[in-house]
Amino acid sequence: MNDAEPNPDRLTVTDSRTGRTYELPITEGTVKALDLRQIKVSADDFGLMTYDPAYQNTASCRSTITYIDGDKGILRYRGYPIEELAERSSFLEIAYLLLNGEMPTTEELKTWTAEITNHTFIHENIKRFIDGFHHDAHPMGILVSAVGALSTFYPESKQIHDPATRHREIVRLIAKMPTLAAFAYRHAMGLYYAYPDDDLSYTGNFLNMMWRATELKYKPNPVLEHALDVLLVLHADHEQNCSTSTMRLVGSSQADPYSAMSAACAALYGPLHGGANEQVLRMLNTIGGVANVPEYIRRVKAGEFRLMGFGHRVYKNFDPRAQLIKRVAEEVFEVTGPSPLLDIALEIERIALEDDYFIAHKLYPNVDFYSGIIYLAMGIPVEMFPVLFAIGRTPGWLAQWEEGLLDPDQKIGRPRQVYAGYLERHLKS
Numbered sequence: 535m536n537d538a539e540p541n542p543d544r545l546t547v548t549d550s551r552t553g554r555t556y557e558l559p560i561t562e563g564t565v566k567a568l569d570l571r572q573i574k575v576s577a578d579d580f581g582l583m584t585y586d587p588a589y590q591n592t593a594s595c596r597s598t599i600t601y602i603d604g605d606k607g608i609l610r611y612r613g614y615p616i617e618e619l620a621e622r623s624s625f626l627e628i629a630y631l632l633l634n635g636e637m638p639t640t641e642e643l644k645t646w647t648a649e650i651t652n653h654t655f656i657h658e659n660i661k662r663f664i665d666g667f668h669h670d671a672h673p674m675g676i677l678v679s680a681v682g683a684l685s686t687f688y689p690e691s692k693q694i695h696d697p698a699t700r701h702r703e704i705v706r707l708i709a710k711m712p713t714l715a716a717f718a719y720r721h722a723m724g725l726y727y728a729y730p731d732d733d734l735s736y737t738g739n740f741l742n743m744m745w746r747a748t749e750l751k752y753k754p755n756p757v758l759e760h761a762l763d764v765l766l767v768l769h770a771d772h773e774q775n776c777s778t779s780t781m782r783l784v785g786s787s788q789a790d791p792y793s794a795m796s797a798a799c800a801a802l803y804g805p806l807h808g809g810a811n812e813q814v815l816r817m818l819n820t821i822g823g824v825a826n827v828p829e830y831i832r833r834v835k836a837g838e839f840r841l842m843g844f845g846h847r848v849y850k851n852f853d854p855r856a857q858l859i860k861r862v863a864e865e866v867f868e869v870t871g872p873s874p875l876l877d878i879a880l881e882i883e884r885i886a887l888e889d890d891y892f893i894a895h896k897l898y899p900n901v902d903f904y905s906g907i908i909y910l911a912m913g914i915p916v917e918m919f920p921v922l923f924a925i926g927r928t929p930g931w932l933a934q935w936e937e938g939l940l941d942p943d944q945k946i947g948r949p950r951q952v953y954a955g956y957l958e959r960h961l962k963s
């Protein structure tokens with residue numbers, strides 16, 4: 535490599551096939567993939583493409599919503615550090631921030647909260663739709679279907695270029711997600727559907743719809759209500775992950791937001807995305823006790839299996855969300871009583887953080903290491919974990935969907951492929 539003549543903001547590429555040299559502009563740390571198209575071996579050559587399965591090094595959009603620096607363990611929504619937001623803001627304030635770019639004033643928050651509260655009910659036919667599912671249907675499967683079905687109840691949602699319509703559908707989706715989630719749970723339990731209570735907070739009302747029994751007025755435990763709110767804040771956005779990219783891609787075809795969000799929920803359903811905290815719980819149960827942790831770690835290091843809840847594609851020093859969640863876990867266990875699973879988790883963390891293998895591989899607890907234990911302590915069954923993740927991620931999905939729609943650089947998403955099949959062949963006569 536020759537670094538004699540620095541040429542700022544340009545990448546000089548020489549194509550060894552032709553000997554030709556090209557100057558590609560560098561903007562915001564990227565070169566435009568389409569600029570490679572001019573690099574050809576002949577006039578009828580299609581031009582050079584990049585090959586990037588899983589988009590590991592491809593920026594698919596410009597975004598002003600969430601900033602992550604994985605090496606430094608930084609997560610910020612609209613510039614605000616996640617630590618400050620988790621400490622001082624409610625989930626509905628964060629939803630407003632993600633969607634509007636600024637924290638709401640007191641008056642704006644009042645209006646926003648009233649709007650969300652007004653839309654928590656779902657059409658009675660959706661209840662019947664949920665009734666049609668088998669008794670052991672996975673609540674995430676119900677959620678994927680019910681969110682998509684909402685588009686048929688609100689056909690005006692297809693007017694995606696009308697800002698007022700977009701706003702109304704965004705409000706509806708944020709408001710109705712906890713209702714759909716709780717109804718999916720109660721269907722599985724064979725319980726009557728508990729309707730929303732407008733006097734309660736967003737998370738207080740969700741707990742009401744999950745747990746209300748014979749009491750006339752459900753009173754959520756304030757510690758659990760706060761803990762759940764913080765968990766939703768921590769999950770509210772995480773830039774271009776699998777489900778968010780799905781939301782943007784489906785949105786790029788100008789589908790209505792219900793259809794796009796149903797697809798995002800489906801992407802989240804996968805065990806590699808929204809299902810990891812369930813795996814953490816299964817692992818802790820398999821370990822069974824603190825005394826068995828060293829042997830389990832030995833087997834992880836021997837390559838027998840992975841330590842679930844450790845490691846992250848982006849965070850390579852620590853996951854800032856995991857540190858915040860650990861504090862929430864302590865508060866929750868003061869209410870629900872100690873959990874033997876937490877003791878096992880703490881022992882894993884203690885040993886792993888001192889161990890050369892985990893240090894060398896940059897493996898630290900991620901957000902899922904603690905969230906599952908907290909949900910379980912609250913009495914939420916394992917199948918509901920990705921559903922809770924979906925409620926939290928809803929404002930992030932919607933903010934990213936709207937940003938994509940309004941971005942003049944965006945068109946319908948349409949990746950290229952490297953065709954590796956038969957070039958041409960013919961049927962036998």
Ligand code: CMC
Nearest residue numbers: 807810834840841842843844845846847895897900901902
């Ligand atoms: N336990 C043991 N070894 C691990 C682990 C782990 N949890 N994670 C990675 N490694 C090792 C892996 O074996 C490899 O070792 P070597 O280089 O010697 O072959 C090295 O670390 C790199 O692994 P990788 O799979 O290339 O790393 P990645 O960045 O592609 O994977 C990950 C990230 C999260 C998929 C992975 O760390 C993992 O499988 N973790 C366990 C599952 C989990 O907790 N997932 C939740 C992620 S957070 C949810 C979210 O934010 O959406």
